[in-house]
Amino acid sequence: MLSFILRRILIAIPTVILISIFVFALQKLLPGDPVLAMAGEERDPATIEFLREKYRLNDPIPVQYFTWVGNALTGDLGISLRTNQPVTELMAEKLPVTLQLATMAMIFALVIGIPAGILSAVKKGTVTDYVANVVALSGLSIPNFWLGIMLILLVSVKWQLLPASGYVPFDEDPVRSIQVMIMPAFVLGTALAATLMRHTRSAMLTVLTSDYVRTARAKGLSERRVILKHAFRNALTPIVTLSALLFGELIAGAVLTEQIFTVPGFGKLVVDAVFNRDYAVVQGIVLVTAVGFIVMNLLADVAYVLLNPRLRS
Amino acid sequence: MTLSRLTLAAALLGATALGAQAQDLRIALQSDADVLDPDQSRTFVGRIVYASLCDKLVDITPDLEIIPQLATEWEWSEDGTSVTFTLREDVTFHDGTPFNAEAVARNIERSQTLEESRRKSELSSVTGTEVLGEYEIRFDLASADATLLAQLADRSGMMMSPDAFDEAGADFGLDPVCSGPFEFDERIAQDRIVLTKFDDYWNAEEINFDSVTFLPIPDTTVRLANLQSGDIDILERLAATDLGQAESDGGINVESAVSLGYQGLTFNVDNGERGDNPWGNDARLRRALSLAVGRDIINQVVFEGAFAPGNQPFPPNSPWYDDDHPIPERDVEAARALLEEAGYADGITLEVQVPNTTVPLQLMQVVQSMASEAGINIEITSKEFATLLQDQSAGDFTASQIGWSGRVDPDGNIHQFMTTEGGINDSGYSNEEVDRLLDAARTTNDQAERQEFYNQARDILNEDAPIVYLYHQTWIWALDDDIQGFVPYPDGMIRLEGVTLEES
Numbered sequence A: 001m002l003s004f005i006l007r008r009i010l011i012a013i014p015t016v017i018l019i020s021i022f023v024f025a026l027q028k029l030l031p032g033d034p035v036l037a038m039a040g041e042e043r044d045p046a047t048i049e050f051l052r053e054k055y056r057l058n059d060p061i062p063v064q065y066f067t068w069v070g071n072a073l074t075g076d077l078g079i080s081l082r083t084n085q086p087v088t089e090l091m092a093e094k095l096p097v098t099l100q101l102a103t104m105a106m107i108f109a110l111v112i113g114i115p116a117g118i119l120s121a122v123k124k125g126t127v128t129d130y131v132a133n134v135v136a137l138s139g140l141s142i143p144n145f146w147l148g149i150m151l152i153l154l155v156s157v158k159w160q161l162l163p164a165s166g167y168v169p170f171d172e173d174p175v176r177s178i179q180v181m182i183m184p185a186f187v188l189g190t191a192l193a194a195t196l197m198r199h200t201r202s203a204m205l206t207v208l209t210s211d212y213v214r215t216a217r218a219k220g221l222s223e224r225r226v227i228l229k230h231a232f233r234n235a236l237t238p239i240v241t242l243s244a245l246l247f248g249e250l251i252a253g254a255v256l257t258e259q260i261f262t263v264p265g266f267g268k269l270v271v272d273a274v275f276n277r278d279y280a281v282v283q284g285i286v287l288v289t290a291v292g293f294i295v296m297n298l299l300a301d302v303a304y305v306l307l308n309p310r311l312r313s
Numbered sequence B: 001m002t003l004s005r006l007t008l009a010a011a012l013l014g015a016t017a018l019g020a021q022a023q024d025l026r027i028a029l030q031s032d033a034d035v036l037d038p039d040q041s042r043t044f045v046g047r048i049v050y051a052s053l054c055d056k057l058v059d060i061t062p063d064l065e066i067i068p069q070l071a072t073e074w075e076w077s078e079d080g081t082s083v084t085f086t087l088r089e090d091v092t093f094h095d096g097t098p099f100n101a102e103a104v105a106r107n108i109e110r111s112q113t114l115e116e117s118r119r120k121s122e123l124s125s126v127t128g129t130e131v132l133g134e135y136e137i138r139f140d141l142a143s144a145d146a147t148l149l150a151q152l153a154d155r156s157g158m159m160m161s162p163d164a165f166d167e168a169g170a171d172f173g174l175d176p177v178c179s180g181p182f183e184f185d186e187r188i189a190q191d192r193i194v195l196t197k198f199d200d201y202w203n204a205e206e207i208n209f210d211s212v213t214f215l216p217i218p219d220t221t222v223r224l225a226n227l228q229s230g231d232i233d234i235l236e237r238l239a240a241t242d243l244g245q246a247e248s249d250g251g252i253n254v255e256s257a258v259s260l261g262y263q264g265l266t267f268n269v270d271n272g273e274r275g276d277n278p279w280g281n282d283a284r285l286r287r288a289l290s291l292a293v294g295r296d297i298i299n300q301v302v303f304e305g306a307f308a309p310g311n312q313p314f315p316p317n318s319p320w321y322d323d324d325h326p327i328p329e330r331d332v333e334a335a336r337a338l339l340e341e342a343g344y345a346d347g348i349t350l351e352v353q354v355p356n357t358t359v360p361l362q363l364m365q366v367v368q369s370m371a372s373e374a375g376i377n378i379e380i381t382s383k384e385f386a387t388l389l390q391d392q393s394a395g396d397f398t399a400s401q402i403g404w405s406g407r408v409d410p411d412g413n414i415h416q417f418m419t420t421e422g423g424i425n426d427s428g429y430s431n432e433e434v435d436r437l438l439d440a441a442r443t444t445n446d447q448a449e450r451q452e453f454y455n456q457a458r459d460i461l462n463e464d465a466p467i468v469y470l471y472h473q474t475w476i477w478a479l480d481d482d483i484q485g486f487v488p489y490p491d492g493m494i495r496l497e498g499v500t501l502e503e504s
Helices: A002-029 A034-039 A045-054 A061-073 A087-122 A127-141 A144-158 A174-208 A211-218 A223-260 A266-275 A279-307 B003-019 B044-053 B101-113 B148-152 B162-174 B220-228 B240-248 B283-292 B295-303 B332-341 B358-373 B385-394 B411-418 B432-442 B447-464
Strands: B024-029 B058-060 B066-068 B071-076 B082-087 B126-133 B136-141 B182-188 B192-197 B211-216 B252-258 B262-267 B348-355 B376-383 B399-404 B467-472 B474-480
Touching: A002 A061, A002 A279, A034 A045, A034 B385, A061 A279, A087 A127, A087 A174, A087 A223, A087 A266, A087 A279, A127 A174, A144 A174, A144 A223, A144 B220, A174 A223, A211 A223, A223 A266, A223 A279, A266 A279, B024 B044, B024 B220, B044 B182, B044 B192, B044 B211, B058 B148, B066 B071, B082 B101, B101 B126, B101 B136, B101 B162, B182 B211, B220 B240, B220 B474, B240 B252, B240 B474, B283 B332, B283 B348, B283 B358, B283 B376, B283 B447, B283 B467, B295 B358, B295 B467, B348 B358, B348 B385, B358 B376, B358 B399, B376 B385, B385 B399, B411 B432, B411 B447, B432 B447
Parallel strands: B024 B211, B348 B376, B348 B399
Antiparallel strands: B058 B066, B071 B082, B082 B136, B126 B136, B182 B192, B192 B211, B252 B474, B262 B399, B262 B467
């Protein structure tokens, strides 16, 4: 088990290096001068030149890259061109926000997706199955931004049930923190719930027709026990892998959702940084996200092995 | 403890907290401010935050007259090359440092010498300061500068605690210390900036809030939704298209003021090789386009009639507007005649670069359809803003849809764009007479004389049309109807003196 994990970590290292080069190069290919974008209306040439020097934008690109990597290895990801805040500080501020959003969205996805998938598999071909499928398909096809705006208009403006947008830190006011996050998490979670539901359904269908399920039934076990204990447990393996992969998708989806609901998280940070050509921020976020994604996959593989003893040899 | 008792306890706690709740004003901004250092900052929303955080030497009235703030009076020397300010004596900075002439001198020095400072050009006429007494200071100028007071009514005149900026250096913006009605409390990037009331403020009785929170909410629909759901109290820059919805909501008041800025089409007249094209070389084509568009139509179609049509760098309601050149009526025939005269009787194509956001694109589509009737075929190239700005600055464009947020002094809207050495002359326009007139307008404090210089420059610029002005944005604020005493200013700032919130 340990050697398996070590091997996976070793494979991850070149991936991270490649990603860092890729991100850095891609940024440099973007048109738009960061200092000019930052200067906005006040474009005093002397100040612009000074800032180019200060942020080492006049150095050759490979030199810029190695300076950045060197600093990154010591935990220094530079400072935001726009607000002068250290990038690590910005990320530390934003990470809990996006993690809270992603976790709540995942809970929505799991709570809606898995039971719906099981139900739809068990009641295959019935009205329940069709309804569940139609709902799932809608969940997949309704665009996030539309659902978001509609929810804001209905839930916040019309019924005044939940705050329209923003963010409250969990340690400041847990109740309000969750209230503010319900709509964005729901919007982000629905698309995933649909995917999860479809996969749970097909995994369950495969398992339900297998021999051991028939045996379990023949033993006279209750249907509930057969489905949850025997069938679902085995259908769970692919779902766990999928959930880990979906977590990456959640982070990506958060970019849009955070924009709609003005949630000050990772996604909003990176989008604004791209538009402002705030290089250090973009690079830092992509690097950290990539590492995070690799770790998630690693954890998924480990969980996969734990759930499926056949892979443990 | 059982769950219900816990809930009860929580509810009671909540009720007590509510009873003692300090009054907080929540203002939604269209975007997040940049660094909160008046010497380094550059965003419009940043200035809105400063209006509550940092007092200036002087301020403006809604009619753009300069009035005292930290300076109680000022006197120009006979030749206009120095000005002596008398300062308020009852002011301290948020960190307790006293405000006096010495502090002003150090602030001006910082604005001029800090390497990251963006205020250098605004204060370029100031050669030095002389502290004459505890509360008296003289600014010495290289030559008379009519624009100076207006600069001191903005970021160049904002006074920061000298002790604080000496200690923090270029990082001052992470924890700004000024002398305004509110002091800095906390900032969470892209989420909020919180200021709390400064009890020792010299004008504290006019301030009716214990704290003010600025929330950046970029989406205009979401901004309005927040106001409707009661999550905020004031929002700035309501979209003209949302006016109907806001006005029909009984709980919302709408206030507006025509801005000091403008929007239009900047042509590449002589900025690099690409300036050498029919549109850059022949002013008749540019004038033809100006005649082909109906500015009222633009205002009605794109802005629901809420903005102000325009044809000059100053809006028609400005004292600096030149009445000899009123907004031209749309005249397709005259436009066609000009094209024919220039040798393009069969029509001509014009490529215009446009920011890839809704309003500029809609605007250009309307312009495009009107221009096509005169035989001008507009090709719209939409670009993300940072790219557009770079291409424009580098001269890699034929025409660009861009504007200017506007300055209190007329000089700020025209000099740097239209003079040969102007810092933002992306058009590459150059005319000796215009240079002379605009320079001259800078150095006289006689308003009538200045007006005459601007009018004469206008006569030339109207013919040459390196920028075709189209409209002036109107600042629109939407406020909870419990807010009283809000005064709209053409600079778009939110001044909280005298503003109250009566919970109904």
